[in-house]
Amino acid sequence: MPADSVEREILIEASAEVVWAVITEPEHISRWFSDEAQVHARAGAEGKLTWRPGGRGGSRHRQSDMIVPIRVVDAEPFRRFSFRWNHPHGSRPDEHNSALVEFILSEEAAGTRLRVIESGITAVAPDEQGRSRYLEDHRQGWERHLGELLDHVASSSLAGSS
C-alpha cells in the first residue's frame, strides 16, 4: 500500500514553457499556492512559502504568518520540478522528516499534461507546523474525494467497509 502518497493530474491548454513558469516563478506561485514565495528552480536551492493570516489556504483563523521551508530536489526546465517541504525549520530535509512534491510536465497535442505526486505525507506528522496545517485543513472540511482514494489505499478493505 503506497499509504502516504497522492497523485493528481490535469490537462492544461498551454505550452510546457508557460506551465513551467507558472509552477516555478514566485510571482505566479503566489497566485496558486502560498501568499508569498521564495523559490529558485535550481537543484538544492532553499526557499520558503509564506501564508498570511486571512490569505489563501484556509488560514482565516491563523493569527500569524505560516512559513514553510522548501528545498528544490530536481529542476529540469519544462519537464520536471520537485521539492521537499514541511521539514522542521533549520534541518536538512530527507525522506524521514519531509514530504516530496514532484511535478511532471508532458506535452500533448492539446497542451501540457501536468502531474503532481506528493509522497511521504505521513513523515511530516511529528513536525508541529506541518501537523497543525493538516489539522487546520481538516477542521475546515476540505472536500473529500474518497472514491478516488481507492487508487492509493488498500482498495479491497475500504470497499468492504464503506
Added chain:
Amino acid sequence: MTAPTVAEEDALWAAMADPTRRRVLDALLEQGEASTTTLARGLPVTRQAVAKHLAVLDRVGLVAGRRRGREVRYVVRPERLDDAAEALARVAAQWDRRLARIKRLAESVQEQTET
C-alpha cells in the same frame, strides 16, 4: 464515526509513518486475518519485529487481535484506515484545487502571449 482528536490523529500519523509498519498492514490486508508467525513468514523482518509493529498498530486501533486457541489472529480495522485515508483525501483535494488554479493561470498567460 466521531472525528479523531488531535492526540489520536497524531498517533495515527506516527503509526502510519513507518514503512515496515505499512508493509505489515499491507500483508494483513491481503491475508484478511493472520497471526504474528504467518505475517513474519512473508516479510523480511523477524517475528519479534512484526509483533512490535502489530502492538503499535493495535494501540492506535488500526488492527485488532483476537485469541484463537493458542494464538492471536490479527485483522485490520477498516474504520481507522478510513481516518488515515481521509487525511490523504484532504491532501489530494488540496492538489486538485491548486492544479485547477495553475490551469487557469497558465491558460490566461498563454492567451496573452498569443494575442
